[in-house]
Amino acid sequence: MTLRTVTATRYVTPFREGGSLPGLVEADDLGMYVLKFRGAGQGIKSLVAELIVGELARALGFNVPEIVFADLDPELARAEPDEEVQDLLRASGGLNVGFDYLPGSFDFNPLVRDPGPDLAARLLWLDALTLNVDRSWKNPNLLLWHRDIWLIDHGASLIFHHSWSPAWKPAETYRYDASDHVMLPVAGDIGAADRDLKPLLTPALLAGVLANVPDDWLADDDATATDIRARYTAFFTARLDSSPAWVDTLEATRAARV
Structure with missing residues (x-):
């Protein structure tokens, strides 16, 4: 990793x-x-x-x-x-x-590659988990390469970290508006995606991913890199624990679209 x-x-x-x-x-x-x-x-x-x-x-x-x-x-x-x-x-x-760089790749187009209900639901779940606000039809941040769908551009995720302070606490729920998500019209059972993906995001996996981030990209005047990694861990723990609530919201949004 x-x-x-x-x-x-x-x-x-x-x-x-x-x-x-x-x-x-x-x-x-x-x-x-x-x-x-x-x-x-x-x-x-x-x-x-x-x-x-x-x-x-x-x-x-x-x-x-x-x-x-x-x-x-x-x-x-x-x-x-x-x-x-x-x-x-x-x-x-x-x-x-x-x-x-993926030479010859081009922007996602469902007429060229149907993502299918399972992949669509899983991607919707991932973006809701990470609060990614940048996966709309206008800007899907998906590429087609050798007929596979590739994910790019996640810099707009985790938006809470732009404004946290020493008093920051992980909220159990964050509002996520999926109404314009590129995968919403074709997504299948998001609850099934939650059941499949949530067990994979283990504490060990998260710790390994966070360890890749350089210390000087995390530490600031108010907190050490260790403190900031603990904040990310707390966010993902709370977000996963509260997944039944936000998955229900996603399902309601999907049902309203249908």
């Missing part, structure tokens, strides 16, 4: 569809990666969400491109003519998050 670290050697092109201006880079292993930059407007917390949710999704059986740490030298900015890209590279020296 330990993530590899590569060194970015060349900035290739930006992906301007994303608000954080991710970019395609080549690395010293000759691989190509979609890089999410620590200097982007969403900040380091979005990279933390990418790591945690991406690796949890992989462990739960979803297709997720390999996630790596990408060490970036801000001197790469010298070769870029675009001032916006220059500023982003200069602000992102050090470790960033990279995703294995």
Whole structure:
């Protein structure tokens, strides 16, 4: 479960569809990666969400491109003519998050690949668990590659961590609006997804995923990295314990859509 670290050697092109201006880079292993930059407007917390949710999704059986740490030298900015890209590279020296580039992939289209009711229900469950607000028809953050569905872009998940304080306590329930979720119209039994997936998200699995997040991405003036990992653990524990309530809400939303 330990993530590899590569060194970015060349900035290739930006992906301007994303608000954080991710970019395609080549690395010293000759691989190509979609890089999410620590200097982007969403900040380091979005990279933390990418790591945690991406690796949890992989462990739960979803297709997720390999996630790596990408060490970036801000001197790469010298070769870029675009001032916006220059500023982003200069602000992102050090470790960033990279995703294995899937050449020839394209945006999810149910006319090309029907996800089926089981996968749709499981993905809806995952996004409700992690409070991912960014999986709509307008922006599904799903790719089709070799006819399989791949999950990308989880930086908008775990939104509570942008504003927590030393007094933060995990709420047993968080409101999650699934009415615009891309999988809602085709999702099957979400209760069955809950019964299948919840046992897989063990304390050991969660601890292993959280261990991948660098300490300096977690610690702040009010809490140590250990304290922050404990907060994430408390959130997921409370969220899983309260799954009957939010799964019922998802089922009601699905029934209303039908």
